[in-house]
Amino acid sequence: MKELHNRILKDGHALSETVLKVDSFLNHQVDPNLMYEMGTYFKNYFKEHEITKIFTIESSGIAPAVMTAMQMNLPMVTLKKQSSKILNGDVYQTTVHSFTKAMDYELTLSKKYITAEDRILIIDDFLANGEAALGAARLVEEAGAQVAGIGIVIEKSFQPGRKVLEDKGYEVYSLARIAKLGEGLIEFVE
Template structure:
């Protein structure tokens, strides 16, 4: 997606060979017009798959996921990183390791928000090692539903995430694929 790549080059900052800061438009200060455009791209790519719901992981995936859900006219479910004390009903949970934070968390989904008839599109802001996406996949499959695709805003292609997901048979559609990061260096595939 040309507009996204342009914003990454203009406003993104590679802090080192693994960390890309894009807080000016994606995960702190959110550009709704860009998110809407991102939703358009995901809708166009995934629209023929009979998707019934979009899942995302709180919090940075919410903006692109909600815009995709809006355009596809389907519900969006936010997978929680911590089980709030207000969640008193039955849940699915799985442990996920966060590359960014260097710690584990329990990804949580209320059972009432998924059925074995659902076809799920997972949307997330970044793909690095694939742990978050694999956690979402585990929740979907534990519920007996189908993962119909995974949409990623920014993929760090030099990390193992895509390979891990593709080896398991999932279709990954990334809007910006980064080949290399370094201090003040951003290269796309």
């Protein structure tokens, strides 16, 4: 997505070989028009995938996911990050490890908002190790539903996330794929 590449080059900050800050348009301040354009890209890519619902993970995935959901005319579900297990039968939960925050959380989905007939598009802001997307996929499959695709805003292609997801059979579409980061250096996959 050319507009996103340009924006990352203009406003992104590579702080190290692994950390890319995009706080000025995606993770803290949000450019709503850019989010809408991301939604258009996701819609165009996944429009033949018979998606029934869009899932995202709170909270930086919500803005691009809701813009995609609107353009695809589908409901969106925000998977919640809980700090502890909910001990009733109303939810699906799975433990996800966040390498960024060096902590675990319980990704949570109410059973009311998925059925075995659903074909889910998972949208998230970053793909690095794939832990969050894998967690979301586990919840979908626990419900007997299908992961019809995974849409990522920024993929760190030098980290294992894409391979991990593809090895499980998931189709991954990323709007920007970063080949290399370094202090002041950002290179995209050709």
